[in-house]
Amino acid sequence: MPRPTPDQTLQxxxxxxxxxxxxxxxxxxxxxxxxxxxxxxxxxxxxxxxSKEDMLQKIYLQIKTEFHGLIVAAADEPSSKEMIRKMWFEMFAFVDAHPLDFMFIEYAGAAQVLTAKQAKDIAYTQTEITAMIQRAIDDGTVAELPVSVVTTLLVAPAMHLARTKALRLEKLSKAQVDITFERVWLSIAAAAQPS
Amino acid sequence: MPRPTPDQTLQxxxxxxxxxxxxxxxxxxxxxxxxxxxxxxxxxxxxxxxSKEDMLQKIYLQIKTEFHGLIVAAADEPSSKEMIRKMWFEMFAFVDAHPLDFMFIEYAGAAQVLTAKQAKDIAYTQTEITAMIQRAIDDGTVAELPVSVVTTLLVAPAMHLARTKALRLEKLSKAQVDITFERVWLSIAAAAQPS
DNA sequence: AAAACAGAAATGAATATTCATTTCTCAATG
DNA sequence: CATTGAGAAATGAATATTCATTTCTGTTTT
Known part of the structure; x- marks a missing residue:
């Protein structure tokens, strides 16, 4: 049996x-x-x-970046509603495919493994998502609310659902995720134009 | 200066x-x-x-119980919408008054400080809140959705806001909390009755 | 007197980290 | 083709630290 490459060991x-x-x-x-x-x-x-700390930090940054990458991949979707829907469902796809990775970033985030500097360095992820939401507000798809409010309304339920899914606390059907998204959409959608 | 009572020491x-x-x-x-x-x-x-563990567990249970007590105090509100609104705002009152306590239960919850038995013993808190939401569904105030969906839509944004507030990540005005609640309400409210 | 506490030191177990040694790979050499 | 010798990787026992917990003594309070 050949010795594994350093990269395999790392994995x-x-x-x-x-x-x-x-x-x-x-x-x-x-x-x-x-x-x-x-x-x-x-x-x-x-x-x-x-060190142990260094290991936690590097792997946390890695996974967090991967996670974020999937979500912002939705940015090239022309329709703003589709873009936001895609962000949502990409997230669940990640949790489905890598539930342990998701739990890891949850725990590591809560335990504050990053240094202040490192935390700053990945703040851009938040910025990117904010920009996507701003676009949807600007084109009239999403209501004229502060971006931070929209973010709360959109991200918090998604993370909450993802957590229950990763923990398998309860069954979580596709239908349930769908209906939750539709309801979240009600809270952020611009009012229908009077015809 | 008189010696502090044992209770003061505990505090x-x-x-x-x-x-x-x-x-x-x-x-x-x-x-x-x-x-x-x-x-x-x-x-x-x-x-x-x-032990250290015992200390974490007992104080966690204490604070969690206090927190929960404030929230379910809203149960005696006759109007269901008012009841739910009250749950929300009691929570922010708690975070305002005791931000460190809030952070503590967040961290301790994520770090799983409780034994399985203790976790079971406080599961009633979730049950009580579920019952309150169920009441609002039954009387037609809240839409006919699975309780778990309503819980997600209602609780997740509130906790998310409370976290940012406790961490002082950004300014969080009363107006912002108000508007967020109104928007959350859109996502869970029963459709207006056709007249 | 009895109980609670401060203060400080000692214990011991857990575990993070180090490092001398071994194992492997592969290209150069004969 | 067989041998060899760097250099890289990996090992795992030894060591260093960190901390929860205990145990003292002397003091204060009730």
Missing amino acids: KIRAALVAEVAEKGIGATSVGAVAKRAGVATGTIYLQFD | KIRAALVAEVAEKGIGATSVGAVAKRAGVATGTIYLQFD
Whole structure:
């Protein structure tokens, strides 16, 4: 059996970290357990990362970026309503495909793993999403509300649903997600034009 | 200066724990730091609690119960719409008055400090809120949607706003909260009866 | 006197980190 | 083709830290 490439080793560590955190939470995750789960020696982790903290930060940034990338991919959709719908459903596609990754970024976000500087560096993600919403307001698809209000109305229920889905707290049918989106849409849609 | 009563000591410890966790997160909170912040000796904490875990659990349950108590106080409101509006605004009143307490229950909730049994014991809080929403659906004030959908539409934006408020991420005016509630209401309200 | 507390030090277990050593890969050499 | 020797990767036991918890003593309060 050939020795895995360094990249493969990195992927094994990432998968192990994510699984460990999703299962036990950030606090109960030890470097030793991650190493064992990844099938590598503890020392190997320190070839890839400076410290446990560094490992958490780098992998968090990675996954967060991937997640964000999928969502803003909706930006090229010409119809604003379709764009927003797409943002929503891309998010659920991510949770479906990578529930552990989603749990990981939830936990890591709450545990404040990033430094202040790192947090600043990814603030652009928020900016990009804000711009997408602003576009929908400007073209009259979405009501004339402060962007932050629209963001709250749109993002919060989506994240809430994604969380229950990732935790499998309850069954979450496609129909339920659909109906929730339609209802969210009511809260942000511009009033129908009087004919 | 008279010696503080045991209860006062307990309150100092609680305040220190909450502040420490709100500031640094659960993971970075040490018993020593809590004691120092409370102005008590480390050993004193162990007169009040069995362990660090016990301390986190008891104080979490305390605050969570207080928080919940305020919200369900709205249940005696005869008008269903007023009841739901009151739930919302009681929550913000709590966050205004005790932002650190709010952050604490957020972090502690995410870090799963409770045992499975304890988690079961406070599940009634969710049940009570569900019942209030169900009432509003039954009397035709809120649309005929699954309760879980209404809960998502109602609770998620409120918690999202409360979080930004507690973190002072951005200014959050009364007007902004008001408008958000009105918009949320659009998403859950029953369609106007044709006259 | 009994109980609560401060203050400070000691213990011990958990676990993050280091590093001397081994294993592997592969290209250069004979 | 077989050998060899860097250099990269990986190992895992040893070490260093961190902290929760305990245990003292002396003091204050009721």
